[in-house]
Amino acid sequence: MDLWGLTTSVLVGCVLLLIFLSQWIQRLKRGKLPPGPTPLPFLGNILQLDFKNMIASFSQLADKYGPIYTLYFGSKRIVVLYGYKIMKEALIDQGDxxxxxxxxxIFDDVIKRKGIVFSNGESWKQMRRFSLMTLRDFGMGKRSIEERVQEEAQCLVEEFRKTKGQPTDPTFILGCAPCNVICSILFRDRFKYNDEKFLYLMKLLNENFQLLNSRWIQLYNFLPGFRVYLPGKHKIFFKNVKELRHFILERVKEHQTVLDPSNPQDFIDCYLSKMQQEKDNPHSEFDLENLVMTGGNLFAAGTETTSSTLRYGLLLMLKHPEVQGKVQELPCLQTRLTFPALYLAQGLALLS
Incomplete structure (x- = not known):
């Protein structure tokens, strides 16, 4: 490259950089944002955070800028609410x-604002209202969720008994139990813990939870403008979500062939019946895509949160055996169940 060409390239690069910096500064001045540390172009405030102790970083920033402050993760602007009082005021007092x-x-690309967890507006309101109603009044007189939890709790206790008091890692079976409850709610079937389809479903869920915490997924979220060109593990995440969607969609197709709207047996039946009722409503949010995504949300949200609750419950019981003894003496719905049943019921409550 000759000197003239090199000079031209440098000038063009400088002009583009100045334009970017100008837009960046204008963006920082735009709107009435809470105070916060000055961000760097491209990086934002990530160099001012200790990713090994994020709580300490947020606490230090709150001490300096107050309980409401602004951070930038790359080009993404985030307003942080720090402390119980301000969180209560925002999420409870001004919840709407x-x-x-x-x-x-990562969720925008794979879920596309469908289902419950990552949707907004009218779609979210309809899906949430329907899901809560169906979970609370499930089966229209048939077996309640409470009975399904007790049934699965008994199966979980039997799995523990098979260890015969030997040291064991309970992580897997503590994930199977809540997942089975959700399966029975969605399509009225539970699986044996060694069923191949069930094991594959658990593999997909567990792998995706691990991937969400990986650096590749964080980079994907950090540089959304470049995500089309990024290699990495997000492709595995997409593949797993596709497999989970296929798993649920196959069950939906099976239900469609035998559906009796007057006698729904599970969540999918109730949803398909609702779809028929709404078929002449052009603004209805009840379609197959929302059904599949809502089912996936129930799997993901219910399995991991309940499994974590159970694991922490076990750890607390091991640390405080005197409390464990008291819990084991409690009658649970007229049945003497050990503490996993209590925690399974508590964890499932997170769904609502």
């Missing part, structure tokens, strides 16, 4: 203003 879910690139 905070009902929408923020944008997360």
């Amino acid at each position: 203003g905070f009902v929408d879910r923020g944008s997360v690139p």
Whole structure:
């Protein structure tokens, strides 16, 4: 490259950089944002955070800028609420203003604002209202969720008994139990813990939870403008979500062939019946895509949260055996169940 060409390239690069910096500065001045540390172009405030101790970083920033402050993760602007009082004021006292879910690139691309967890507006309201109603009044007189939890708790206790008091890692079976409850709610079937389809479903869920915490997924969310060109593990995440969608869609097709709207047997039946009722409504949010995504949300949200609750419950019981003895003496719905049943019921409550 000759000197003239090199000079031209440098000048063009400088002009583009100045334009970017100008837009960046204008963006920082735009709107009435809470105070916060000055961000760097491209990087934002990530160099000012200790990713090994994020709580300490947020606490230090709150001490300096107050309970409400602004951070930038790359080019993404985030307003942080720090402390119980301000969180209560925002999420409880002014809850209607905070009902929408923020944008997360990995979920925007794979879920496309369908289902319950990452949808907003009217779609979210309809899906949430229907799901809560169906979970609370499930089966229209048939077996309640409470009975399904007790049934699965007994199976979980039997799995523990098979260890015969030997040291064991309970992580897997503590994930199987809540997943089975959700399976029975969605399509009225539970699986044996060694069933191949069930094991594959658990593999997909567990792998995706691990991938969400990986650096590749964080990079994907950090640089959304470049995500089309990024290699990495997000492709595995997409593949697993596709497999989970296929798993649920196959069950939906099976239900469609034998559906009796007057006698729904599970969540999918209730949803398909609702779809028929809404078929002449052009603004209805009840379609197959929302059904599949809502089912996936129930799997993901219910399995991991309940499994974590159970694991922490076990750890607390091991640390405080005197409390464990008291819990084991409690009658649970007229049945003497050990503490996993109590925690399974508590964890499932997180769904609502």
